[in-house]
Amino acid sequence: MTHKYELEKYKGIRSRHECPACHHKGVFARYVDTDTGAYLHSDVGRCNREDKCGYHYTPGQYFKDNPDEREFAAHGRSTPIRQSTPGQPGKIDRIPKQYIIQSLGYNSNFVRFLLSLFDHYTLESPTVVRLMSDYYLGCTKDGSVIFWQIDTRNRIRAGKIMQYNPDTGKRIKSQSGAIDWVHSKLKRIGKLADTWKLSQCLFGEHLLQKRPNDTICMVESEKSAIIGSGAMPGYIWMSTGGKQNLKAEKCECLKGRNVVLFPDLGAFDQWMEKGKEIAQRVGFSLTVSTVLERIATPDDRRDGLDIADYLIRQIQTQSNTPVSFAPLTREEEILQQMNAKNPAIMQLITSLGLVSTSTGKQIRTA
Incomplete structure (x- = not known):
C-alpha cells in the first residue's frame, strides 16, 4: 500500500x-x-x-x-510563503507572557547540572542565579528545561523543550520526540490557535538591548550558550539552535556588532563561509574562532564536540594549564597572522615580554 x-x-x-x-x-x-x-x-x-x-x-x-x-x-512546497503588505514585515506570532512566567524555576535536570558545575564553594550559586535571570530558563513537570527565544522587542517567539542528564549534562536522546516545543503543546491542548505560526529568533537575542557594547559569542546549541556565559560572563552568548540555523534573516539583529563564531567540530568550514556571507550582507564585524580546531584530538573530532564540552572538561578537572577560549583582540589577531608567516616574530615577543597595551594581558597567538 x-x-x-x-x-x-x-x-x-x-x-x-x-x-x-x-x-x-x-x-x-x-x-x-x-x-x-x-x-x-x-x-x-x-x-x-x-x-x-x-x-x-x-x-x-x-x-x-x-x-x-x-x-x-x-502544491509541492515544503514550507508556506508568508504574504505581507509591501513595506511591512510579516506578522510575528508570539507566546503569551504568562507561560514564560509560569515555567520559571530551578526544577529542571539541566539546571541541576549547572548547580553541580558552577559555584561549588558558595551557598547562593551566584552564577546559576545570573544565568536563570539572563536567559529565563523554564522547566516542565518531568524535569525538562525550556529554552525561551525572546527577540530584541521582548516578544516571546518560541520555547524549545529538551531533557538532560543531571549528572553528565548530556542530552537524553533515546526518547521518541526528544525535542518538543511550547507552541506545539499549547496547540494540542487548545491554548493556541491552529493558525499560530512559529517564527524563531536567536536564543539570547533579548540581551542585545541590555548590553549594547559587548562582543557576541555565537554557538550552535542553547546549552553551549549557557555554559559559555557561565564561564565567560563578559561576553553575550547566543545560539542559533542548530548548525543549519545560521541564517541572514536571524542575524539582522547583529548589525553593527562585534561577533565571534564558535563552530562545533566538523562545522568550521561551513560556518566560516556562511558567516562571512552573512556578516557582509547584514553589516557586522566577524571573527571565526579556531581554538577548537587547534586543540581537538581525533576522538574529539569523531564525536563532534563543541565549546561547551571543553569548558565543562576544564571546569571539572580544574586544569592548571587552562585553554583560553576568550575571543582574540584585534591586536592578537594581527600577531597571529604575522606569526603564521614568520614564527621568529613570536620568539622576539616572548623574549621581550611584550604585553597588550589595551588589555594589560600577555599576548595570545595560539
Missing part, C-alpha cells in the same frame, strides 16, 4: 541528511510526497540512530501542529 507521504528511499549518502535533533550528518531520512517527490518540512523525518537519538517526527504530527501547511505541501 502506498501512502501519501513516505520516508525517502536510500539512494546514496545524498538521500540522508543532518538530523535536526542530534545534528549527526547522513543519518536523517526525510518524508517525501509520493506524488510530487517534494520534501516536507526539513524537521519531518526519522533519525537512523534509534538507540542514541530516536528522533521521529511524522507527517501526521507535523500537520497536526501546523494544519495550514497541508495546503502548501499539496
Whole structure:
C-alpha cells in the first residue's frame, strides 16, 4: 500500500541528511510526497540512530501542529510563503507572557547540572542565579528545561523543550520526540490557535538591548550558550539552535556588532563561509574562532564536540594549564597572522615580554 507521504528511499549518502535533533550528518531520512517527490518540512523525518537519538517526527504530527501547511505541501512546497503588505514585515506570532512566567524555576535536570558545575564553594550559586535571570530558563513537570527565544522587542517567539542528564549534562536522546516545543503543546491542548505560526529568533537575542557594547559569542546549541556565559560572563552568548540555523534573516539583529563564531567540530568550514556571507550582507564585524580546531584530538573530532564540552572538561578537572577560549583582540589577531608567516616574530615577543597595551594581558597567538 502506498501512502501519501513516505520516508525517502536510500539512494546514496545524498538521500540522508543532518538530523535536526542530534545534528549527526547522513543519518536523517526525510518524508517525501509520493506524488510530487517534494520534501516536507526539513524537521519531518526519522533519525537512523534509534538507540542514541530516536528522533521521529511524522507527517501526521507535523500537520497536526501546523494544519495550514497541508495546503502548501499539496502544491509541492515544503514550507508556506508568508504574504505581507509591501513595506511591512510579516506578522510575528508570539507566546503569551504568562507561560514564560509560569515555567520559571530551578526544577529542571539541566539546571541541576549547572548547580553541580558552577559555584561549588558558595551557598547562593551566584552564577546559576545570573544565568536563570539572563536567559529565563523554564522547566516542565518531568524535569525538562525550556529554552525561551525572546527577540530584541521582548516578544516571546518560541520555547524549545529538551531533557538532560543531571549528572553528565548530556542530552537524553533515546526518547521518541526528544525535542518538543511550547507552541506545539499549547496547540494540542487548545491554548493556541491552529493558525499560530512559529517564527524563531536567536536564543539570547533579548540581551542585545541590555548590553549594547559587548562582543557576541555565537554557538550552535542553547546549552553551549549557557555554559559559555557561565564561564565567560563578559561576553553575550547566543545560539542559533542548530548548525543549519545560521541564517541572514536571524542575524539582522547583529548589525553593527562585534561577533565571534564558535563552530562545533566538523562545522568550521561551513560556518566560516556562511558567516562571512552573512556578516557582509547584514553589516557586522566577524571573527571565526579556531581554538577548537587547534586543540581537538581525533576522538574529539569523531564525536563532534563543541565549546561547551571543553569548558565543562576544564571546569571539572580544574586544569592548571587552562585553554583560553576568550575571543582574540584585534591586536592578537594581527600577531597571529604575522606569526603564521614568520614564527621568529613570536620568539622576539616572548623574549621581550611584550604585553597588550589595551588589555594589560600577555599576548595570545595560539
